[in-house]
Amino acid sequence: MNVKYTLILLLLLSSRVLLSQDTQATFRVMFYNVENYFDIRNDSLKNDDEFTPGGLRKWDYFRFRKKQQNISKVIAGVGEEHLPAIIGLCEVENDSCLIALTRYAALKHLGYRFLITDSPDERGINVALLYQRDQFKVLSNKEINVSGFRDYKPTRNILYVKGQTLTMDSLHVFVVHLPSRSSGKKQSDAYRAHVIDRFISVIDSLNIHEKDPNIIVMGDFNTGPEEVVLDQFRKGTGLSLLRHKQKGFGTYKYRGEWETIDHFFVSSALLNQSGHMSLKKESSTIYAPAFLLKPDEVYNGEKIFRTYSGYRYEGGFSDHLPIFFDVELKWNERNAEY
Numbered sequence: 106m107n108v109k110y111t112l113i114l115l116l117l118l119s120s121r122v123l124l125s126q127d128t129q130a131t132f133r134v135m136f137y138n139v140e141n142y143f144d145i146r147n148d149s150l151k152n153d154d155e156f157t158p159g160g161l162r163k164w165d166y167f168r169f170r171k172k173q174q175n176i177s178k179v180i181a182g183v184g185e186e187h188l189p190a191i192i193g194l195c196e197v198e199n200d201s202c203l204i205a206l207t208r209y210a211a212l213k214h215l216g217y218r219f220l221i222t223d224s225p226d227e228r229g230i231n232v233a234l235l236y237q238r239d240q241f242k243v244l245s246n247k248e249i250n251v252s253g254f255r256d257y258k259p260t261r262n263i264l265y266v267k268g269q270t271l272t273m274d275s276l277h278v279f280v281v282h283l284p285s286r287s288s289g290k291k292q293s294d295a296y297r298a299h300v301i302d303r304f305i306s307v308i309d310s311l312n313i314h315e316k317d318p319n320i321i322v323m324g325d326f327n328t329g330p331e332e333v334v335l336d337q338f339r340k341g342t343g344l345s346l347l348r349h350k351q352k353g354f355g356t357y358k359y360r361g362e363w364e365t366i367d368h369f370f371v372s373s374a375l376l377n378q379s380g381h382m383s384l385k386k387e388s389s390t391i392y393a394p395a396f397l398l399k400p401d402e403v404y405n406g407e408k409i410f411r412t413y414s415g416y417r418y419e420g421g422f423s424d425h426l427p428i429f430f431d432v433e434l435k436w437n438e439r440n441a442e443y
Contacts, residue, residue, distance in 0.1 A: 127435075127437055128271075128435070128436055128437070129433065129434065129435050130240075130271060130433075130434045131186075131187045131385075131431050131432070131433060131434070132190045132240060132241075132270060132271075132382070132431065132432040132433075132434050133183070133184065133187040133188065133189045133190055133429055133430075133431050133432075134189065134190065134191055134192075134193075134321060134323065134369070134429060134430055134431070134432065135180070135183050135184075135189040135191070135192040135193070135427060135428070135429040136192070136193040136194075136280075136323040136324065136367060136369065136427065136428050136429070137176075137179065137180075137192065137193070137194055137195075137423070137425065137427035137428075138194075138195045138196055138282070138325045138356075138367060138423060138424075138425035139172075139176055139194055139195070139196055139197065139422075139423050139425075140196050140411065140412060140422075140423035140424045140425060141156065141196055141230070141412065141413075142172055142176065142194075142196060142197045142198060142202050143156035143164060143169075143198040143202070143229075144156075144169065144198055144199065144201050144202050144205075145157055145158055145164055145165060145166055145169050146201075148198075148199075148229055150229075151227065151228060151229030152227050152228050152229070153198065153228060153229050156198075161416055162413060162416060162418070163418070168412075168418065168420075169205075170210075171420055172412060173205055173206050173209070173210040174210055174211060175412075175421070175422045176206060176210070176422070177206065177210045177211035177212045178211070178396070178422075179392070179397070179422060179427055180192060180212060180215075180235075181211065181212075182392065182394060182396075183392050183427060183429050184215075187431065188215065188237065189235075189237075189429065190236065190237050190240035190241050190270075191234060191235065191236045191237070191240075191241050191268075191278060191321075192217075192234065192235040192236070193232065193233070193234055193264075193278075193280035193323040193324060194232065194233045194234070194235065194280070195230070195231075195232045195233075195261070195280065195281075195282040195324060195325050196230045196282070197221060197230065197231050197232070197233045198229050198230060198231070199221070199229070199231065200219070200221050203219045203221060203233060203235070207219060207235065215237075216237065216238065216239075217235045217236065217237065218235070218236055218237075218238055218243075219233055219234065219235050219236070220233060220234045220236075220243070220246050220264065220266060221233035221234075221264070222248040222261065222262040222263075222264050223248070223262070224248070224250075224259070224260070224261045224262040225250070225252055225259035225260075225262075226258075226259055226260060226261050227258055227259060230261065230282075231261060231262070232261055232262070232263070232264045232280040232281065232282050232324065233264065233280070234264060234266050234278065234280055236266075236268070240270065240271065241268045241269070241270060241276070242268055242269040242270075243266060243267075243268045244267045244268055244269055244275070245266075245267045246264070246265060246266040246267070247265050248262040248263065248264055248265070249262055249263040249264075249265060249303070249304075249307060250262050251263060251299070251300040251303045251304065254295075254296050254299040254300075257284070257292075257296050260282075260283070260284045260296070260300065261281075261282040263279055263280070263281050263304060263307075264279065264280040264281075265277070265278070265279050265307070266278045266279075266280075270382060270434060271434055271436055272381035272382055272434050272435065272436040273381075273436065274319055274381050274382055275315070275318065275319060276319045276320075276321065276382070277311060277318055277319065277320045277321070278320075278321050278322075278323075279304075279307075279320070279321070279322045279323070279324075280323060280324055281300075281304070281322065281323070281324030281325070281326065282324055282325045282327075283297045283300055283301075283324070283325065283326045283327045283328070283334075284296040284297055284300065284327065285327055286327055293327070294328075294332075294333070294334060297326070297327065297328060297334045298333075298334055298337060301334055301337050301338045301341070302341075304338065304342075305337075305338065305341035305342055308320070308341075308342040308344070309342075312343075317372070317373070317374045318372060318374060319372060319374045319375055319382055320344060320370075320371065320372035320374075320375075321369065321370070321371055321372075321375070322344060322369070322370040322371075323367075323368070323369050323370075323428075324367070324368065325366060325367050325425065326366055326367070326368050327366055328366060329364055329365060329366060330346060330348070330365060330368065335368070338370070339370070342370070343372070343373065344370040344371060344372055345370065345371055345372075345373070345376060346368060346369075346370055347368070347369040347370070347371060347384075347389040347430060348389065349365060349389045349390055349391045349428055350387060350388075350389065350390045350391070351390060351391035351393055354391055354393050354426065355391070355426075356391055356425050356426045356427075356428060357409075357424065357425050357426070358401075358408050358409055360404070361401070361403070361404025361405075361406075365391075366425075367425060367426075367427075367428050368428075369389055369428065369430055371384060375432060381434065381435055381436055382432050382433070382434055382435075383432065383433050383435075384430065384431075384432055384433075385430070385431040385432065385433050388430045388431040389428065389429070389430035390428065390429055390430065391426050391427075391428055392426060392427045392428065392429060393426050396410070397409060397410055397422055397426060398410055399421070409421075409422070409423065409424055409425070409426060410422055411423065411424045
């Protein structure tokens with residue numbers, strides 16, 4: 106072969122290798138309050154009787170199966186461009202619900218694994234994390250008990266998962282479900298403030314032991330972005346609240362008014378555009394396709410297509426809309442040993 110052409114071929118091959126070594130990927134993060142994802146068995150230690158075949162909601166295998174498929178459809182919809190690497194869920198009863206979801210529903214082909222809390226919540230609902238093992242390697246996990254406030258009912262534990270991404274960086278993920286507003290705003294605000302205080306101390310400890318950690322907090326905070334509790338959390342941790350794209354919607358509709366009560370918080374390390382992991386600007390989105398909505402006959406406009414309206418079964422999805430955002434990963438394959 107002519108020496109000139111040999112040199113050109115070598116240059117082309119070497120440039121191709123160099124390009125392949127510098128890699129980018131999108132790491133999608135999703136959160137979804139799936140509303141009362143119970144199995145059909147009665148747990149004698151929990152107040153779950155209404156979600157059994159003989160209970161008030163007549164919760165049987167077929168309705169349970171329909172709920173699985175609906176959750177799968179939402180996750181697949183969010184993942185149309187980029188399959189979510191991690192998914193925070195709340196209002197899941199137990200691991201059997203997630204075994205059914207990840208192994209026997211439509212998600213079985215996507216290879217999700219899961220972690221779930223075992224909370225003291227009287228109804229037996231928990232928070233969980235689904236994750237793709239080829240995108241997020243779990244290093245450790247624990248749950249943080251935040252109950253024990255006055256004589257209030259026990260609430261859901263916080264799930265903490267430390268993992269590693271394709272960039273070989275550590276990522277700290279928290280999934281939360283703050284106390285509901287059913288006891289009234291004043292009392293429930295006090296309970297949520299108590300949980301936030303406990304949570305701030307956890308983040309403080311993490312910041313002490315690791316410089317500029319990559320942190321994602323996601324969950325149903327049962328409070329809007331302008332309220333005191335979220336401001337307390339933001340100031341106490343230094344984390345940034347992401348504002349979702351979606352005009353005209355929130356993540357929850359109550360008496361005709363849209364509210365945004367499901368949130369993401371991220372650390373400054375993820376906002377740094379020069380790092381290996383960086384938040385894609387303005388990517389935080391409320392996912393609101395037509396199939397998750399239905400006409401609101403009482404208050405006009407649209408409302409969320411729920412599984413139940415009161416005790417009437419509708420076969421819908423949840424009383425919340427899911428949210429997601431994207432992180433851009435940049436790494437060099439020569440140094441990666443995932």
